[in-house]
Amino acid sequence: MHFFCPSCWKEVREEVIVCPACGVDIAAYESRHDFADKLISATEHFEQETRIRAVWILGQRKEKKSVSKLIELVRQGSDPFLTVTALEAIYNIEGSECLDILKEASHSLYPIVSNKAKTLLDILED
Numbered sequence: 401m402h403f404f405c406p407s408c409w410k411e412v413r414e415e416v417i418v419c420p421a422c423g424v425d426i427a428a429y430e431s432r433h434d435f436a437d438k439l440i441s442a443t444e445h446f447e448q449e450t451r452i453r454a455v456w457i458l459g460q461r462k463e464k465k466s467v468s469k470l471i472e473l474v475r476q477g478s479d480p481f482l483t484v485t486a487l488e489a490i491y492n493i494e495g496s497e498c499l500d501i502l503k504e505a506s507h508s509l510y511p512i513v514s515n516k517a518k519t520l521l522d523i524l525e526d
């Protein structure tokens with residue numbers, strides 16, 4: 401069984417109380433932050449697979465409080481696969497209120513991103 405710090409998502413031993421990587425008090429952090437907060441911090445995880453999974457789950461759960469973070473990820477645009485997943489998540493959460501970020505992303509240099517943005521815009525504008 402693997403345990404991860406809920407703040408920085410580095411792997412820690414189960415019995416650890418204070419994360420050796422970021423210094424957070426793990427039990428106190430757990431009680432202060434809800435599941436959405438943990439998913440939002442996991443969008444910065446060092447493993448791409450975990451980042452993408454966190455973004456996808458936020459979209460499935462329609463976590464309103466994650467929208468500004470998801471928009472930030474789209475604007476950073478450093479990872480086209482993460483960006484596509486973030487666009488889908490924003491679309492799931494915001495529906496027609498996400499037109500602006502979709503229009504922005506439709507100019508992405510990554511075809512996978514611009515095509516996804518255009519596809520979602522087409523659905524919304526129908």
Ligand SMILES: [Zn+2]
Nearest residue numbers: 405408419422
């Ligand atoms: Zn940590």
